[in-house]
Amino acid sequence: MNTALGDTAGKLVGGAAQLIMRVGYNGFSYADLSERFGIRKASIHHHFPSKVDLVVAVVEQARAGIRAQIAALEEGSPVAIDQLRFYTGYWERCIKDQSAPFCLAAVLAAELPGLPEEVAVSVRGHFADLGKWLERLLELGAKQGSVRLEASPDVEAQAFMAAVYGAMLAARAFDDPERFNVIVETLFRRIRA
């Protein structure tokens, strides 16, 4: 489905992803990537003719990665609560070691009204996917008896997602990765049967 990105293109997408996580769409430029990878701006345009192309590639690569991880996860453990734990644990690690101090899509969502439409579509797609996955998981968890829901799976999934993303924002605002863990823990205290 996705064109296998070449070596350089892959590096660029990765670098752009990190920059977007830090400073958002309008906060980074081709010049930043140029400097970081020792490559001229024009060469970046060769791989990604416009900034929109680049950022859409970044978001789509992230979404593909998530889809792959979800598939692997469903293969690995059929226990819903374990999958939820893995999901939050992933972010816990990323935030602590600062490898991905924030969800890419969240930064972009914050500035959504100012984004080029193509990018906005990708970002909204991510949240739609994530919401559906969490809904399935919570419903499954309820059936398995490991999750206790006080509202519909749909609503609970939205609340779960909001809590996780809010926790990320808090961790950034307070410059304290531990805050993410603490907030997520209250989340699980709530839904664990």
Added chain:
Amino acid sequence: MNTALGDTAGKLVGGAAQLIMRVGYNGFSYADLSERFGIRKASIHHHFPSKVDLVVAVVEQARAGIRAQIAALEEGSPVAIDQLRFYTGYWERCIKDQSAPFCLAAVLAAELPGLPEEVAVSVRGHFADLGKWLERLLELGAKQGSVRLEASPDVEAQAFMAAVYGAMLAARAFDDPERFNVIVETLFRRIRA
């Protein structure tokens, strides 16, 4: 304490606030304000010599407004749960009528690592204030018997804040103001005694 802003300066701060809510720090320019208010860019520089000055003024004005509302609120109703309801109700209205579709500080927090230090300090200050207020309120609510806490007031305050801000992000990502209400409702279902 705060210099009473002149008429024009006040309009500029208000306009900048709205722009930041939509597109963030790097997403708006003096040219945008210039066009919107029919005033030259140089005149904006007369009131706010640099962009940092302008944005700090925006954030500080917002913080002052919040402090004032909190004071009025504590005067009005000593019932903690009512104050919490008023707080979320305020955002509910703002998001629905799109007058303030997002918390200014939240957009800025999302791009924190890329902000000028002075702005970052103001933004962090806002979150510190808000966290402390919510902590006081939750503790009070527990004493009054209208709030049920499963963790320390500190932790519960962080979780409350994260949920509210996550709900805002969700409302924006799904372009659906109702989502904010739904998520906030699950929040209250949880903490109401």
Added chain:
DNA sequence: CTACCTCAACCTATCAGAAGGTAGACAATG
């Protein structure tokens, strides 16, 4: 009263640098 001074607010004109992007030459590699 009037002539003068001051000052805030706004203007025009201009700038240097960054942003995003293009054209076309030159290697390397299959």
Added chain:
DNA sequence: CATTGTCTACCTTCTGATAGGTTGAGGTAG
């Protein structure tokens, strides 16, 4: 030799910012 990746060399537009001039309201000295 055609393709792919990179380069140099530009271009245009935007951005934040400055210098210096104009206007008008308000105070004050003669």
